[in-house]
Amino acid sequence: MHTNEHTQKAETFIVPIGPQHPALREPGHFEFTIEGEIVTAASVRLGYAHRGIEKGTESRNWVQNLYMLERICGICSHIHATAYCLGVEQLAGVEAPPRAQAIREMVAELERTHSHLLWLGEAAHEAGFETLFMYAWRDRETVMDILEALTGNRVNYSANLLGGVKYDVTGEQASKIEQGLDYLEERTRHYLDVVTSDPVFIQRTRGIGVMTAVQADRLGVVGPTARASGVVRDVRVEAPYAAYTAFPITPVLAQAGDLEARFVVRLRELFESYGVIRRILANLPPGELVLKRMPRRIKAGEAISRVEAPRGELFYFIRSNGSDTPDRVKVRTPTLCNMASVLTLTVGRHLADVPMILVGIDPCFSCNDRGLVLKRGADHEHWTWDRLRQIGLDYYAGERGSGGVGGTSISPAPLPPCPPALLTGMHV
Amino acid sequence: MTLNLAQSWQDALDKVRTWARLNSPWLIHYNSGSCNGCDIEILATLTPRYDVERLGVKLQGSPRHADVLICTGPVTRQSKDRLRRIYEQMPEPKFVIAVGSCAISGGAFQGCYNVIGHIDEVIPVDVYVPGCPPRPEAIIDGVVKLLQKIGKQ
Numbered sequence: 071m072h073t074n075e076h077t078q079k080a081e082t083f084i085v086p087i088g089p090q091h092p093a094l095r096e097p098g099h100f101e102f103t104i105e106g107e108i109v110t111a112a113s114v115r116l117g118y119a120h121r122g123i124e125k126g127t128e129s130r131n132w133v134q135n136l137y138m139l140e141r142i143c144g145i146c147s148h149i150h151a152t153a154y155c156l157g158v159e160q161l162a163g164v165e166a167p168p169r170a171q172a173i174r175e176m177v178a179e180l181e182r183t184h185s186h187l188l189w190l191g192e193a194a195h196e197a198g199f200e201t202l203f204m205y206a207w208r209d210r211e212t213v214m215d216i217l218e219a220l221t222g223n224r225v226n227y228s229a230n231l232l233g234g235v236k237y238d239v240t241g242e243q244a245s246k247i248e249q250g251l252d253y254l255e256e257r258t259r260h261y262l263d264v265v266t267s268d269p270v271f272i273q274r275t276r277g278i279g280v281m282t283a284v285q286a287d288r289l290g291v292v293g294p295t296a297r298a299s300g301v302v303r304d305v306r307v308e309a310p311y312a313a314y315t316a317f318p319i320t321p322v323l324a325q326a327g328d329l330e331a332r333f334v335v336r337l338r339e340l341f342e343s344y345g346v347i348r349r350i351l352a353n354l355p356p357g358e359l360v361l362k363r364m365p366r367r368i369k370a371g372e373a374i375s376r377v378e379a380p381r382g383e384l385f386y387f388i389r390s391n392g393s394d395t396p397d398r399v400k401v402r403t404p405t406l407c408n409m410a411s412v413l414t415l416t417v418g419r420h421l422a423d424v425p426m427i428l429v430g431i432d433p434c435f436s437c438n439d440r441g442l443v444l445k446r447g448a449d450h451e452h453w454t455w456d457r458l459r460q461i462g463l464d465y466y467a468g469e470r471g472s473g474g475v476g477g478t479s480i481s482p483a484p485l486p487p488c489p490p491a492l493l494t495g496m497h498v
Numbered sequence: 499m500t501l502n503l504a505q506s507w508q509d510a511l512d513k514v515r516t517w518a519r520l521n522s523p524w525l526i527h528y529n530s531g532s533c534n535g536c537d538i539e540i541l542a543t544l545t546p547r548y549d550v551e552r553l554g555v556k557l558q559g560s561p562r563h564a565d566v567l568i569c570t571g572p573v574t575r576q577s578k579d580r581l582r583r584i585y586e587q588m589p590e591p592k593f594v595i596a597v598g599s600c601a602i603s604g605g606a607f608q609g610c611y612n613v614i615g616h617i618d619e620v621i622p623v624d625v626y627v628p629g630c631p632p633r634p635e636a637i638i639d640g641v642v643k644l645l646q647k648i649g650k651q
């Protein structure tokens with residue numbers, strides 16, 4: 071018995087991965103405890119790319135922040151700027167013109183296309199399928215060309231302005247986009263065929279990292295990761311923003327919840343994107359691109375803005391005290407929500423599946439490193455969904471009761487006492 | 499290439515090494531806090547349209563096998579030690595390319611509390627590639643400039 075235990079102990083060891091790692095472009099540190107080949111525990115350490123952006127917003131004015139927040143993430147830059155603009159416009163009590171909203175949606179869908187193709191390549195690379203990696207990235211250049219033709223930049227396109235967009239779509243550009251989409255559509259169909267029929271590839275994806283709908287719901291995963299488990303979680307459908315009411319999309323769902331389903335969902339989402347871009351191009355509302363007058367100082371108050379980034383729900387909380395800089399900007403990015411699923415799903419799997427499961431959520435560490443302090447120890451406490459929800463309801467009920475949302479007069483009085491963990495988390 | 503046999507063996511060997519290095523520099527990439535934009539463009543330079551591998555460049559995983567460290571992003575407090583450690587693990591002679599405005603000056607993130615500054619505050623840099631992010635062509639140009647610089651030395 072004793073020897074048995076001893077040998078078992080000897081076989082358990084920890085495999086550290088990162089922060090500099092050949093497969094991950096970004097810094098993140100993982101520790102996997104393995105017994106033989108099987109992972110028995112997993113932990114993650116984030117924060118290598120934490121720059122202090124949220125605090126930084128407080129020392130920049132509303133317009134400057136647009137450009138910094140866009141640089142939270144170089145892959146989904148447009149959606150960050152959109153979320154911020156929508157929030158600030160909401161605070162200022164204005165709305166961007168319909169043409170601007172449609173262009174915002176179109177650029178967002180082009181961005182989704184580039185992001186999903188990029189991910190397809192990354193995931194294929196992780197599975198050792200270099201040919202698919204190279205092909206996917208070659209085809210991604212098509213959408214990069216479109217984005218460049220539209221906005222003049224391949225990455226960080228700066229299409230948004232407070233109160234509108236910077237760039238219009240000309241007839242020539244429209245036909246170029248159409249051509250590009252035709253090509254991409256054909257290629258995407260081919261990739262969908264490859265990921266569902268290539269026997270070697272399927273061995274790395276089918277039945278691996280299975281997350282049931284219940285699990286997905288409990289772990290709070292978002293975006294394509296949740297949709298691959300049959301959970302309809304898509305802000306574009308639940309709470310349409312920008313032009314998504316005029317140009318709606320249908321959420322793509324899969325039931326299997328394994329890695330293959332995540333491939334299928336993301337690739338089928340591309341067809342949705344192509345469809346909606348075509349519809350926008352054909353019915354672009356006429357009118358202005360940007361509001362004539364956008365205030366420099368934003369009225370005091372709080373706003374919440376939710377959008378669907380390529381990786382899932384992106385959440386912005388913005389508070390203004392009436393000056394020309396924000397009082398507080400809080401960003402919650404999808405990767406952070408999805409990260410917990412990696413730690414859960416890898417346990418019990420082979421070490422070789424770990425990179426695939428990690429890449430399955432399409433992690434983005436630059437977005438991720440938002441500096442959230444969770445205190446471990448005596449004051450550590452689990453909050454249930456219901457309790458969190460209740461606190462939110464009480465908070466806003468209290469606000470409305472005390473005569474609207476006021477800048478400096480926001481008092482946490484109606485709140486039940488907040489454990490320090492949450493407070494620290496909120497203020498970092 | 500001609501070797502002058504009158505020179506010492508050491509000199510001859512150095513020449514061979516430089517020749518090999520120029521023809522096939524191995525790169526290692528580290529992101530010390532970037533927004534990802536630059537990293538994606540670096541990866542794009544490896545893929546078919548830009549294909550920097552035709553210059554013999556290879557991106558690989560271990561600092562111990564690398565000749566050139568290609569860095570992106572401002573340096574955050576958390577990643578400073580890692581960056582220095584990776585640099586120290588690389589064998590001599592080693593070269594550094596800083597890609598992006600962040601790597602050069604802190605870029606958009608200047609003044610954020612967790613950003614300690616640009617790459618050359620932590621390790622010496624040989625080539626700077628400006629842009630936010632630089633186009634893949636510019637990154638290739640940076641690599642070529644570095645190779646020219648090594649060739650001259």
Ligand code: SF4
Pocket residue numbers: 141144225226532533534535536570571572597598599600601605606629630631632
């Ligand atoms: S230079 Fe621009 S693209 Fe590159 S890491 Fe900095 S913010 Fe991102």
